[in-house]
Amino acid sequence: MPFPLYLLAMAVFAMGTSEFMLAGLLPDIAADLDVTVGTAGVLTSAFAIGMIVGAPLVAALARDWPRRPALLGFVLVFAAAHAVGAITTSFPIVFATRVVAALANAGFLAVALTAAATLVSPDRKGRALAVLLSGTTVATIAGVPGGSMLGALLGWRATFWAVAALCLPAALGILKGIPSGRNEDETTGRPALRAELAQLTRQPLMLVMLLGALVNAATFGSLTFIAPVVTDSAGLGELWISVALVLFGAGSFVGVTVAGRLSDRRPGLVIAVAGPLLLIGWPALAMLANEPVVLFILVFVQGALSFALGSTLITRVLYEAVGAPTMAGSYATAALNVGAAVGPVIAAATLSTEAGALGPLWASGILVAIALLIAYPLLAAITGGRSTEVIQ
Structure with missing residues (x-):
């Protein structure tokens, strides 16, 4: 894989840490800003809405912007939003900074995903996407648990x-490793x-985006509220939340790599195998x-299955949007984050139930x-002869 892909993954690591760290x-955020945990969970949806x-x-x-200054600008705005969030005492301002950070993240990913697809041959988009998304999975392994531990020791603002x-360092990597201009081949004959x-x-295209959104909603819905599961249901201390996040991240890395x-x-094959197993895993x-x-075993497994299935569906979006x-x-990006916005809202509503x-x-x-009910007849139709339209 081209080296610039790994520089893009470095920036995705920083952004992934932020997206998952809540x-x-x-x-702690709820207690400090005097809101309920369910209300604080809306910060995840705010980020996702900004991404959408x-x-x-x-x-x-x-x-039409050159890629290097565009990517660099998005990263710097993202950093500034987090600095403002770290010093404010107002929940609405924290909410606003999450939206601004999400807009910067969205712009970065939109440019980076397209750039990643053009850096490799047309039949290797999935491999390129896996490298890019490895930044997110490494964030869940190291960045997010580290942030959780830092928050437990020094407070959420330190994170x-x-x-x-x-x-x-991500900005420096982009400045040094990404070409500043565009190739003529990228603009000549480009559609309006x-x-x-x-x-x-x-x-x-819309069907694959819908499937990706549903799977991501399931992932974010549970991941956003994994802390109460660890501390309340399992009866463990706060530091064990970091262990759960590390395991989920390790699983997601395995899932993305294999997929x-x-x-x-x-x-x-990925959808047919990972889909039913993921369905069984959540109620289990x-x-x-x-x-x-x-x-902890199931957290690892669900991380692997969620990202294997989700990344495969998002790869299909790139193929269908050729x-x-x-x-x-x-x-x-929008497909991923429609799910990330809706999932925590649905999950938060269940916290007040039995x-x-x-x-x-x-x-x-x-x-x-729901995703599998939609996907199953789709798969059946395609394997019956409608070859490459949605899922080969």
Whole structure:
């Protein structure tokens, strides 16, 4: 894989740390800012909403910008938003900084996903996406648990400062490793923006985006509220939240790595195997959460299955949006973050039910079930002869 891909993954690591870190910080943020844990959980949705709106909007604005200054600018705005969030005492301002950070993240990912696809041959998009997303999975292994531990020791504000600091070496890497201009081949014969947006009327593209959103909603719904599961259901101390996050991140790294080798040529196999196992895993986790050893094993497994299935579906978005070379990355980003916005909201609503802290896990199972109900007839139709339209 080209070296610039790994520089992009470094920036994704910083952004992924921020996107996932609230899972271990929500109780402290809620207490400090005098809101409920459920209300604090909306910060995850705020970030996702900013990503949804920002991905297509910023991608459209930045489609003619040179990639290096665009990516550098997004990273620096992202860092500044975290610095403001670290010093404020107002929940609405923290909410606003999450939206601004998300807009910067969305712009970065929209440009980076498109750039990643153009750095490799057309049949290796899945491998390139796996390298890029490895920044997120490494964030869940090291960055997020480290942030959770830092928050437990020094407070949640220290974690926000740490994320801002992480952006600086990422910015230097972009400045040194990404070409400043565009190749003529990338702009010659490029479709007009209207034609790229028209790709969204294609049913295969919208279906794959929907499936990706549902799976990601399940992932974020449970991950956002994993802290109460560890401390309440399993009865463990706060520092064990970091252990759960490390295991989820390790699983997600395995899932992305394996799926990256299969999603280009055998996406149907990944969906057929990972989908049912993921469906079984969420309710199993809910029923066995009071057993710490089993809890941690299932957290690892669910991380692997969630990211294997999710990354495969997002790879299919890039394939289906081939007619939108500058906007495809934003469509993939939007699909991911529609799920990331909706999932925590649905999960938060279950906290006040009889299921309590386990409600998000049951909700995740239902979301995956809906995705599979949609995907199963789709897979059947395609294996019956409609070859490459959605899932080969």
